[in-house]
Each structure stands twice: as C-alpha cells, then as structure tokens.
Amino acid sequence: MALTFDLGTPVNTALFLYILYSVQRIILPSTSKPSKVPHEFKSGYSWMPKTHQATVMYKVYTPKTLQPFNGQDGGRILLAIKGTVFDVTAGRNFYGPNGMYGNFAGRDASRGMAKQSFDLEMLTPIDQPLDKLEDLNGMELDNMKGWIEHFTNKYIVCGKLVENDAI
Numbered sequence: 001m002a003l004t005f006d007l008g009t010p011v012n013t014a015l016f017l018y019i020l021y022s023v024q025r026i027i028l029p030s031t032s033k034p035s036k037v038p039h040e041f042k043s044g045y046s047w048m049p050k051t052h053q054a055t056v057m058y059k060v061y062t063p064k065t066l067q068p069f070n071g072q073d074g075g076r077i078l079l080a081i082k083g084t085v086f087d088v089t090a091g092r093n094f095y096g097p098n099g100m101y102g103n104f105a106g107r108d109a110s111r112g113m114a115k116q117s118f119d120l121e122m123l124t125p126i127d128q129p130l131d132k133l134e135d136l137n138g139m140e141l142d143n144m145k146g147w148i149e150h151f152t153n154k155y156i157v158c159g160k161l162v163e164n165d166a167i
C-alpha cells in the first residue's frame with residue numbers, strides 16, 4: 001500500500017506547519033533576552049543570583065583579630081590550627097555558640113586538636129604570644145596533623161595566624 005501525504009487536508013497542513021516551526025526553533029533558537037533578569041531557577045534556565053556570592057579573602061590574622069570571628073553574632077566562624085586559619089562557618093552546629101566545640105571558634109585550636117580536648121585551658125589567651133606547641137609528643141602532633149587534614153578537606157583555608165605584633 002502506497003503512503004501518500006496530502007497537504008490539502010487540514011490535519012496534515014497543521015502537522016506540516018508544526019514540524020516547520022519546530023525545525024526553525026532548533027535551527028534558529030530564540031536569543032532574545034528576557035525583559036526582567038530571572039532571579040530564581042523556576043523562572044528560566046539562565047538566571048542570575050540577586051547578589052554575588054560572598055567571596056572569601058585570604059587574610060593574615062592575629063589572635064586578637066581572629067577572636068571576633070567566633071560566631072556569637074551569627075557571623076562567620078574562623079579557627080586556626082598550627083598557623084592555618086579555616087573558615088568553619090559551614091560547621092556552625094559544631095562551633096556556633098551552642099556547639100560542642102564552640103570554645104575553638106575565633107581561636108587558635110592547635111593544642112586542643114592535638115590533645116583531643118576542648119577544655120578552656122587548651123586555649124592561649126589572645127593577648128599572649130602564639131602557642132609554640134613545643135611540648136607536644138609525637139602522638140599529639142600526629143593527632144593535630146590529622147585534624148589539619150580533616151579541616152583542609154572539609155573547610156576553606158582563608159588565612160594564616162601570626163603574632164599580635166606582626167601586623
């Protein structure tokens with residue numbers, strides 16, 4: 001049986017026009033810009049956030065300038081281990097005001113990480129020289145290195161910690 005395509009019938013004409021339109025959309029896709037920039041995904045695929053994401057700047061901190069980043073005000077939370085400052089804001093449950101490790105927020109956490117203790121005496125007062133960690137034994141140093149690895153993999157390295165009078 002021979003198949004014929006009669007453009008004369010209304011159904012075939014409509015089908016033909018639809019195919020033409022679809023092929024034209026593929027070959028010449030619409031490049032017109034939306035009148036309003038969409039700000040959410042459901043408004044279109046090419047959307048832009050309302051504001052640029054906050055960027056994390058690598059900075060030099062001292063014990064005194066690090067301390068305000070303790071999350072008490074709901075802001076960013078930073079902590080340092082062996083001179084490296086990590087942005088641990090994403091771990092607010094751990095380091096926020098009610099977090100189990102909240103003592104480390106805004107502080108040099110090296111000794112506590114090495115000795116596996118979040119007691120206050122692990123922290124060096126912020127107006128004193130940095131903890132040299134010279135008395136730590138091999139196991140404690142390894143423990144601290146393990147935490148540095150954990151933090152490097154999980155959080156953003158955002159600075160280094162130096163003595164108060166260094167900057």
Ligand code: HEM
Pocket residue numbers: 088091094101112113115116117118154
């Ligand atoms: C009472 C004993 C402790 C319990 C039950 C406990 C429990 C936990 C749990 C459940 C996690 C989350 C693990 C995960 O989701 O990956 C965690 C993480 C952690 N713990 Fe403990 N912990 C204890 C003691 C300590 C001590 C003494 C320290 C002191 C250094 C410590 C430091 C940490 C740190 C730094 C993390 C990683 C948090 C992060 O990823 O930001 N923990 N702990």
